[in-house]
Amino acid sequence: MVRDIAIIGDHFILPEMFEKELRKVCPHEGLNCRLRLEDWPNSPVNHGYSGDPDILIKEFIGDFDEVTAFIGNAEVLIMHQSPVTDAMLHSLPNLRFIACSRGGPVNVDVEAANRRGVKVVRAPGRNASAVAEFTIGAILAETRKIRIGHETMRKGVWRGDLYRADTTGRELNEMTVGVIGYGKIGTRLVKILRAFGCRILVSDPYVQLDISDLEAGVEQICLDSLLEQSDVVTLHPRVTEETTQMINKETLSKMKSDALLVNTARGPLCNYDDLYEALVNGTIGSAMLETFAIEPTPPDWPLLQLENVTLTPHIAGASVRTAQYAAQVLAEDVKNYITGAPLNNLCVA
Known part of the structure; x- marks a missing residue:
């Protein structure tokens, strides 16, 4: 046949x-x-x-x-x-x-x-492995000043001041990383993060932690507590009615003032107008954005102009x-x- x-x-x-x-x-x-x-x-x-x-x-x-x-x-x-x-x-x-x-x-x-x-x-x-690896790179690009160092050297500026105690980056092993969403990508990311020695928090009301993650000290907590305690918040849930624009003015206000928000998942998870305001007024420290409300992004989109944002064109799973x-x-x-x-x-x- x-x-x-x-x-x-x-x-x-x-x-x-x-x-x-x-x-x-x-x-x-x-x-x-x-x-x-x-x-x-x-x-x-x-x-x-x-x-x-x-x-x-x-x-x-x-x-x-x-x-x-x-x-x-x-x-x-x-x-x-x-x-x-x-x-x-x-x-x-x-x-x-x-x-x-x-x-x-x-x-x-x-x-x-x-x-x-x-x-x-x-x-x-x-693409769980690809996105998890990319997310690690995204976090390091921002926390270790890789992005800003690259951008300024391209312009012929040597940022030796990035070695100053008040401007240099932090290591993951001294940070708390909050992972929102514990599906295929979230679980893979957690296992990679464990090797860095950071404190890892997970928020996902629909699953339980893997036994190996529990034994390694990974903590499962509610969303509000994760936002309040994390130095890095990284998004990995699916887009549903419940998760659409889950990152908004209210949730951003719960984050640390120097926190990094990473979105390698989907654009609709964020209210980008609220995120822009939070980045401008210092509600949070910085963001790494890989997915957007509109793709391709308009060339005059305000978030593209901010110096405390790392941007990539939705390539994490590639x-x-x-x-x-x-x-x-x-x-x-x-x-x-x-x-x-x-x-x-x-x-x-």
């Missing part, structure tokens, strides 16, 4: 990579693979956080009609950030299986797929290993679907 498989990749996870990993685990299966390349990240995704009630999916790229036409009669769809809506599923009666290479397939209307009997799988933790691992995880579940084996990462709305 020949399986008709539509594969949509982009310049991060190429469609050829998806096909290569699939054929590795299904060497004897008849696979008719059709490939499509989207222009991301050269072209931005539609974030879908504007509140439009007609768009139930988030963070997608591709025209609905064009993607529907490409999928056509395929039984299986393998993709990264392509949109899948209820209306699209209505036009795709042969589609029975969707493999989305993301930790959370926010670009798929999973509830509609479940209702129509279409199975959806994902790639949980695909690594060669992330792309390869995500393709491998999906390939395994497509094989399981074809052979009738249990699925590893089934999504249920």
Whole structure:
């Protein structure tokens, strides 16, 4: 039996990579693979956080009609950030299986797929190591003055004064780091942080700490206490109704006046107007921002102009290993679907 498989990749996870990993685990299966390349990240995704009630999916790229036409009669769809809506599923009666290479397939209307009997799988933790490593780098760039030293030397200024006791940075082993969100990324980050010898606080009301973290002295406390006690606060929850703009004027006011806020998760977690005010008036000391309310950020966005902010263009999860691992995880579940084996990462709305 020949399986008709539509594969949509982009310049991060190429469609050829998806096909290569699939054929590795299904060497004897008849696979008719059709490939499509989207222009991301050269072209931005539609974030879908504007509140439009007609768009139930988030963070997608591709025209609905064009993607529907490409999928056509395929039984299986393998993709990264392509949109899948209820209306699209209505036009795709042969589609029975969707493999989305993301930790959370926010670009798929999973509830509609479940209702129509279409199975959806994902790639949980695909970039957990990449984001955790990046977060460590982000913290050090700010706390050890790497960013400001780099910027001034580029301008021909030698900041020898950064060796002064009143301007130099602090080591992680003397600091308290608060981790908000203890999922795949948060747990990985905590294990890396332990090697630095810092005090680690975790706030996540929906999970319990891993026994090894408990034995290592990691503490699980409420959000308010974490904000009050932490020298560094780093965000790692998913975007939900509960976590949207969880960093705002009220929560920022609970933080130390010299605290560093790190957001390598998602832009909607922060009220950026409130954060700007907090950084300008000294409510907190500095921020490292990797995700934003609007992406790409407008060139005149006020936060881009502040000297106490480190900025990167939403690249924390970008690594060669992330792309390869995500393709491998999906390939395994497509094989399981074809052979009738249990699925590893089934999504249920």
